[in-house]
Amino acid sequence: MPLSNTELDAIYLTLALASVTTVILLLLGTPLAWWLSRRSGSKVAMIEALVAVPLILPPTVLGFYLLILFAPTSGLGQFWYWLTGSQLAFSFSALVIGSVIYSLPFVVQPLQAAFQRIPPGMLQAAATLGATPGDQFRSVVMPLSRRSFVIAGSLGFAHTVGEFGVVLMIGGNIPGETQVLSIALYDSVESLQFAQAHRLAGGLVVFSLALLFCIYRVERHSAWRLRT
Amino acid sequence: MSGLSLDIDYRVQPDFALQLACELPAQGITAVYGASGSGKTTLLDCIAGLRRPESGSSIHYRGEAWQQHNVFIPPWQRATGYVFQDARLFPHLSVKGNLDYAQHRAQGKSSANLQQVTELLELQPLLSRNSATLSAGQQQRVAIARALLNAPRLLLLDEPLANLDHAAAQQCLAYLQRLENELQLPMLYVSHDIEEVSQLADHLILLDQGHLVGQGSLLELCTRLDTRLSHEEQAAAIAQCTITRHDAEFGLTELDLEGQPLLVSHLSQAPGQARRVRIPARDVSVCRARPTDSSILNILPVTLTEIEQTSNARLLLRLSLGSQHLLARITRKSAHQLQLQVGDRLFAQVKSAALLMEATDHV
Numbered sequence: 001m002p003l004s005n006t007e008l009d010a011i012y013l014t015l016a017l018a019s020v021t022t023v024i025l026l027l028l029g030t031p032l033a034w035w036l037s038r039r040s041g042s043k044v045a046m047i048e049a050l051v052a053v054p055l056i057l058p059p060t061v062l063g064f065y066l067l068i069l070f071a072p073t074s075g076l077g078q079f080w081y082w083l084t085g086s087q088l089a090f091s092f093s094a095l096v097i098g099s100v101i102y103s104l105p106f107v108v109q110p111l112q113a114a115f116q117r118i119p120p121g122m123l124q125a126a127a128t129l130g131a132t133p134g135d136q137f138r139s140v141v142m143p144l145s146r147r148s149f150v151i152a153g154s155l156g157f158a159h160t161v162g163e164f165g166v167v168l169m170i171g172g173n174i175p176g177e178t179q180v181l182s183i184a185l186y187d188s189v190e191s192l193q194f195a196q197a198h199r200l201a202g203g204l205v206v207f208s209l210a211l212l213f214c215i216y217r218v219e220r221h222s223a224w225r226l227r228t
Numbered sequence: 229m230s231g232l233s234l235d236i237d238y239r240v241q242p243d244f245a246l247q248l249a250c251e252l253p254a255q256g257i258t259a260v261y262g263a264s265g266s267g268k269t270t271l272l273d274c275i276a277g278l279r280r281p282e283s284g285s286s287i288h289y290r291g292e293a294w295q296q297h298n299v300f301i302p303p304w305q306r307a308t309g310y311v312f313q314d315a316r317l318f319p320h321l322s323v324k325g326n327l328d329y330a331q332h333r334a335q336g337k338s339s340a341n342l343q344q345v346t347e348l349l350e351l352q353p354l355l356s357r358n359s360a361t362l363s364a365g366q367q368q369r370v371a372i373a374r375a376l377l378n379a380p381r382l383l384l385l386d387e388p389l390a391n392l393d394h395a396a397a398q399q400c401l402a403y404l405q406r407l408e409n410e411l412q413l414p415m416l417y418v419s420h421d422i423e424e425v426s427q428l429a430d431h432l433i434l435l436d437q438g439h440l441v442g443q444g445s446l447l448e449l450c451t452r453l454d455t456r457l458s459h460e461e462q463a464a465a466i467a468q469c470t471i472t473r474h475d476a477e478f479g480l481t482e483l484d485l486e487g488q489p490l491l492v493s494h495l496s497q498a499p500g501q502a503r504r505v506r507i508p509a510r511d512v513s514v515c516r517a518r519p520t521d522s523s524i525l526n527i528l529p530v531t532l533t534e535i536e537q538t539s540n541a542r543l544l545l546r547l548s549l550g551s552q553h554l555l556a557r558i559t560r561k562s563a564h565q566l567q568l569q570v571g572d573r574l575f576a577q578v579k580s581a582a583l584l585m586e587a588t589d590h591v
Contacts, residue, residue: 124278125316127303129378130333135304139329143320 007200009176010184017092017180018160021099022107025156026149028100029107034137036108037115052105062102063169070094070170090172095180098166106155114148115141147218154215158208230254232382232416233288236274238281246270246281248440250433252416254290254382257408259429259446260418261457267438268418269313272384275416276310277303289382307335309380309413313387315367317359323370324355330378338379340411345373348410349403365396369403376411383415389424401427422462426450426506447504451546451553458546458555459538464508465554471499486550490578491525507578509544509555514574516566526578530554532570535563547576554578 003011032051036044054062070089071077080088088094118141126136142149164182171178173187181200188197231254238246246267252258260268273279275287280300287294294301317326327342346352349369354362359370368388375383385404389397401424408415408428419425425432425446432449434442434456442455450457451465469483469490476494483490483503492505518527530547538544543563545556554576568574 119316121312121314121316122318124303125310125312125318126329127278128276128306128308128310129330129374130304130307130335132302132304135333140318140320 003199004196006175006179007184007196010179010181010200013092013176013179014161014181017095017099018157020096021103021160022153022157024096024100025103025107026153029104029111029152029156033108033111034115034141037112051108054102055105059102059163059165060169063098063166066094066098066101066166066170070097089170090174090178092177095167095171095178098170099160099163102163102166103156103159106159107152110148110152110155111145114145118144150218151215154211158211161204162208230288230291232275232290232414233286234271234275235286236271236281237285238270238274238279240270244438246274246438248435248438250440250443252433253431254414255412256430257404257415257417257428258431258433259425260416260433260435261422261425262420262435264420265437266435268420268435269386270438271435272310272386272416272418275382276308276384277301277306278310304333305335307379307381309375309378309383311368311371311375311383311385311388313390315364315371317362317367317370317374319358319360321359322355323351323357323359323362326359326370326374327351327355327377330374334377334379336379336381338377340376342377345376348406349373363396364391365393365400368392368396368400372400372403372407376407376413380413383413385415385417387418387420389419389421397424404428422450422457422460422464423506426464426466426504447552451555458509458544461510462508463510463544463555463557464506465552467505467507467549467552467554469503469505471495471497471501471503473499485528486552488528488549489526490528507554509557511579512547512554512556513558513577514545514547514556514566514568515577516572516574518575519577522577524577524579528554528576528578530574530576532568532572532574535568535570547574549576 036048067089068074069076072081072087072089077088122140122144123136126140131139162182163180164186167178167180167183168186171180171183173179173183179187181204185197185200185204188194188200232252233250234252235249236246244267248271260271262268270279274281277294277300281295283297286296288296293299294306318329321329331338331342346355349372351369351373354366354370359367362370368391372388389400392400404415405428407413417425417428429446432442432444432446433440434449436456442449442452447466447468449455450463452458457463467485469485472482472484472489474481474494475491479494480491481493481495483492483505490505495503497503528549530549532545533548533553534546536544537560541560543558543560545558545568547554547556556576
């Protein structure tokens with residue numbers, strides 16, 4: 001049986017959301033992880049706790065606060081309306097913001113760990129060879145943590161695909177706009193369309209397994225392993 | 229052109245500070261010598277810009293301010309080559325990749341090109357190797373090559389031979405001497421091994437607990453009784469000699485030391501060449517009259533210039549021979565029996581086997 005339009009929309013939307021989120025996460029998470037890896041102290045611990053809190057908080061809690069933050073009556077909601085002319089709540093943009101916050105630890109933590117494993121002496125050697133800090137990051141830090149970038153990106157992507165609670169709270173269930181796969185599955189089950197539910201659920205299981213398999217293969221076969 | 233002038237005040241912990249001011253020549257090899265914990269590496273780090281001394285410190289190299297008042301030139305703009313004790317090759321790059329990394333970032337024209345350096349350090353067979361699979365000696369040679377290809381104006385070496393076995397260390401020493409001869413690159417060489425230092429250095433600074441305790445030419449410093457150098461177990465005098473002739477029959481070479489003959493095992497160099505010899509204090513003894521039936525060949529007429537008691541049982545003698553000096557370590561009892569006095573004219577017996585030659589012999 002071919003996939004229905006609603007299902008195709010949900011698949012497309014999910015992939016788009018996960019892709020946009022992953023790109024933003026890598027752009028935001030890399031400098032944040034670098035900053036965290038080079039410093040210590042209570043300020044750093046505070047920020048680490050903030051980054052990690054989505055790991056243990058029920059997604060509905062996060063979703064609830066974001067819903068209030070995104071409401072048309074809130075400061076952010078009004079600013080967004082003034083900026084773009086459209087509402088923030090129940091929009092794709094709201095899903096992206098929610099997903100970025102929700103998946104942040106999955107990107108920041110592996111990167112931070114990788115950056116911390118890079119011996120400071122390597123960067124000193126690069127500096128004495130004429131590499132500026134930016135050059136040191138590009139030519140030493142990034143290649144030495146390539147594996148962790150792959151893992152961080154994959155985990156951020158996969159975790160966004162698997163998101164449910166936050167999306168339900170802030171995105172609602174608008175087909176083609178905010179109805180991602182996990183919500184479409186929930187919908188199918190609610191309306192007792194079990195054949196459709198099986199397809200969606202089975203597809204997600206296969207996708208997740210395949211992605212994790214790839215991550216673990218990268219880990220095994222990386223040409224260079226950090227010696228600690 | 230002035231050399232490297234330093235006025236450094238650097239505090240790491242409350243219990244350690246590096247405080248020194250000195251002027252070093254910007255030519256030849258200057259050894260930084262001291263026990264571990266004396267601040268040798270910290271000094272190199274300050275010169276390279278990897279550590280920032282307190283404000284008020286200043287570092288000038290050939291008239292250029294690397295640090296002064298508000299000026300602090302970052303390490304990537306100083307063009308100092310740094311060979312670390314642990315090589316620090318980039319593990320994600322091959323040997324060639326490591327060398328290219330340095331060459332691409334060179335800030336001037338390197339006095340050494342890739343071909344010359346790979347030849348000098350015998351790196352050709354290693355170029356495609358993964359740098360993490362090299363032996364310690366190979367890694368150190370690659371690290372030296374990498375630093376050279378970056379066109380440094382000053383080469384800093386932090387105990388580059390500390391992790392090598394004796395044979396590899398001797399080989400590396402020989403490379404460094406060739407480098408100095410062929411590239412005319414000033415070097416600052418940190419070491420706690422006096423034999424290494426005496427083979428390489430022209431100039432010496434002595435550090436103790438973060439302070440400068442001596443500075444000068446190697447020949448002069450190593451026989452001064454007021455420095456730590458002459459009090460060590462391996463204390464030795466370094467003497468400048470000239471090769472006079474070869475004795476093929478007995479396999480010996482005769483050197484001229486201040487007009488006196490000195491026999492050493494056969495050397496390959498031609499007569500007329502200058503050589504430095506190292507004469508350990510423990511291998512020198514003295515007598516009042518020239519012995520005529522001794523197995524020791526080298527007997528030099530000297531004048532006793534200084535006596536220092538180093539322990540309850542032993543004394544250290546400084547003996548002058550022309551403008552140069554020897555050290556002799558003898559027992560207090562012998563000195564008492566011979567009634568030694570400063571100014572006495574004596575004969576120093578030097579075991580010829582004790583003469584250590586420079587590493588160029590191995591090249």
